[in-house]
Amino acid sequence: MTITVKREDSFVAYEVVTREATLLEVLQEIKTMQDNTLTFSSGCRSSVCGSCSMRVNDTEVLACSYKVQDGDRVEPLNNVPVIRDLVVDMSKSYAFNAKAKAWQNTSSKGVGVTQEDEKTNEVQSDCILCGSCYSACPVYAVNEEFLGPFALTRVWKYVSDVREKDEKEKIDTIQTNGIWDCTLCNECTVVCPQNISSKSDIEKLRSKSAMAGYSDPNFANSFGGGFGFDGSPSF
């Protein structure tokens, strides 16, 4: 079978023996046996390190959990600088975690976390920071200051945790270039290899924000001489 891999400005075709294998296994075979210059990241092979996220036929996947098929077209993630071939610079999306203050503010000892409490952010704490969600996000594509899906999920992870006694700072931080910028398109949910829905985490953060006295600035503007959904002025 043949797979094509985006390298610099063009796609390069590689012929490999047809078999049942993950894309990562095939990329490793190409690198070690056909072309030592093919460049990609990998680590755990078991979908927990987040290193081998890339796009196949326009969809974000982890190469280690995608079964390769004849004709697959492999590209690096979107919305992020490509360093070489399939390797991208993750430093900017990683930096959103700090910007969003995605950590527990208070050190809390002896808080009784119930089974029910634990379930509220069990899935959110499965995040592997692979960056698939930023690649698929149409808002981040046009606003590079948007805090983005995984950082906001991480904020929800801590805000929703019974051990966090000081959530205000985080709620304040995500008002600008944060939760209200999201269009709730759900693309992040679709591509997440860990079944996390940043979209619904953002919705939950909106409710929390509303309870803290914040409101949707887009909504407010539409009454105050802003623009309507079709772009026409709405007075």
Place this chain on the structure above:
Amino acid sequence: MKSDVLIIGAGGAGLVAALKAKESGAKVLVITKEYPTRSQTCMAQGGINAALGNAGEDSVEAHVKNTLKSAHGLANEEAVRLMCTEAPNAVEWLDSIGVCFSRTKDAKIAQRTLGGASAPRACYAQDYTGLKILHTLYDRCLSQGIEILSERYLVELLKDEEDCIGGAAVLNIQSGEIEKFESKAVILATGGYSRIYDKNSTNSTASTGDGIAVAVRAGAKMIDMEFVQFHPTALKNSSVLISESARGEGGYLLNSKGERFTDELLPRDEVSRAINTEILKGEEIFLDIRHLGEEFIDEGLPQERKLAKLYENVDPVHDLIPIRPVAHYTMGGIEVDDTSATDVNGLFAAGECANHRVHGGNRLGGNSLLEIVVFGKQAGAAAAEYALSKESVERSIESNFKLKLETHQHELDFYEMREYIGNLFYKNVGIVRKKSELQTALDEIKDIKSKLHLMGVNDKSKIYNTNLVEFLEFQNMLDICDEVVSSALKRDVSCGAHFMAE
């Protein structure tokens, strides 16, 4: 860039060390050859041991006893006692910073039994324990403003005229430049060397023993390098780990006839040997967790189900999982004292790259996540104290490391050699060893080392050259291989994971 304490490696041990060193007042910098959160720690599934007694009666004393028994006389009782005594504090601290542990009905941290343990002692977060601990540590580092630089590969430790550590030279993988990071103390937290077994290992491709090899070149010592733990249950074709918790929760091991052949909850070395014996008889070996039921599997072992489906096309809810033992954890490492200090002034080590003599001949499941917290903290505190008491050095220390990208030959393919050595070691320096086979492996390693000048990189790019990084890793692994097999040859008597056939 200058710091008091430079931490190399951003897995659990590195991040805990960074937090502690920073708390102690030192200026810290962390570098990693990957990104933080991508390290081997994220792959730990089973749990972290602490005698909390949340799921059944337990005591620190029992934890010490179990650990010492599994270590087969090679552990340092004082170090073991420290680790086990500190364990409840370590877990309490992780809980206090937000690790999402699984819980019991009465709102305590849930615990389960792993091999060799006399009680349900491993605190877990489904089968994502390492992942959730590592990410929470990372978040904690961000909250403390700790700087972490990614994609920096350690090539050399720098020393001053007094033979004290003065920092490190690293390859910036992104730019291809050699960078110098000066510091008064260095903590190595670079992980183990299970990838010397190449594809016969559960580990990330990054577990290449770099820190150990580099430390030895700087004058540190390695001890007990022959002790390699083979995990009984890796998926047969891909070597991807199926956690010991699958057996802890009641899973069986079966041969082709559908018979159980061992006590599944013995320590890992014993279970691996029992499986190996069956395989040598021509049996295929399977893990059976069908009787645990779908609901239980999805709740406690979700990752296992996903991985078995992906790599072996079997659904553990309905099918047997084909398995075999592969290299999983390396007990050997850099020799350190009771402050995590090595023989080199200013050089400290923690985590799998170090040997604190708590695992001895065979590590117990659930003790490695514990080790990285307890000894990461110790190393961080000791390195900070050392660095803060040392006057800063004004003169600059030079690196002797030169990248020889253009001059490398490639008459022999190092990728082929890497695979060859992995299979050779699995067979000759594996679960059961014979003197003659060890000698063959040593001869072959010496031979391959002598041909190193015929190997090199085809990729001449400076930018993100993984061909080059993998070649540098390969050279480190050759040094490690030499030591593993040489020390195995010196130990005639079976002990823990080092098992000599009659």
